[in-house]
Amino acid sequence: MTFGLRLAPxxxxxxxxxxxxxxxxxxxxxLPDIKHAxxxxxxxxxxxxxGTPIGTLTCFRSA
Incomplete structure (x- = not known):
């Protein structure tokens, strides 16, 4: 079962x-407010x- 669109890699x-x-x-x-909080x-x-773009790449690579 797939969710979403069928896209090329x-x-x-x-x-x-x-x-x-x-x-x-x-x-x-x-960012300054987030860092302080x-x-x-x-x-x-x-x-x-x-880490956020690395996680994005990993997520869409394994999908």
């Missing part, structure tokens, strides 16, 4: 990064921001 990656860019575009202006440092925040 390269189109899945394009769609994944399009959704990622729409979602992350709204979070970057709020979570009580994390710059390094931890940087690693989490690096």
């Amino acid at each position: 390269q189109h899945r990656v394009y769609a994944g990064f399009a959704i990622y860019s729409f979602a992350m575009g709204q979070i970057f202006p709020r 979570m009580g994390i440092g710059d390094g931890t925040l940087g690693l989490s921001l690096i």
Whole structure:
């Protein structure tokens, strides 16, 4: 059973990064507030921001 659209693998990656860019575009202006609320440092925040596109690639690669 499949959910969603049947897309070629390269189109899945394009769609994944399009959704990622729409979602992350709204979070970057709020990063200082998020960092303060979570009580994390710059390094931890940087690693989490690096992890989001890697997770996006992994998710759409395995789908």
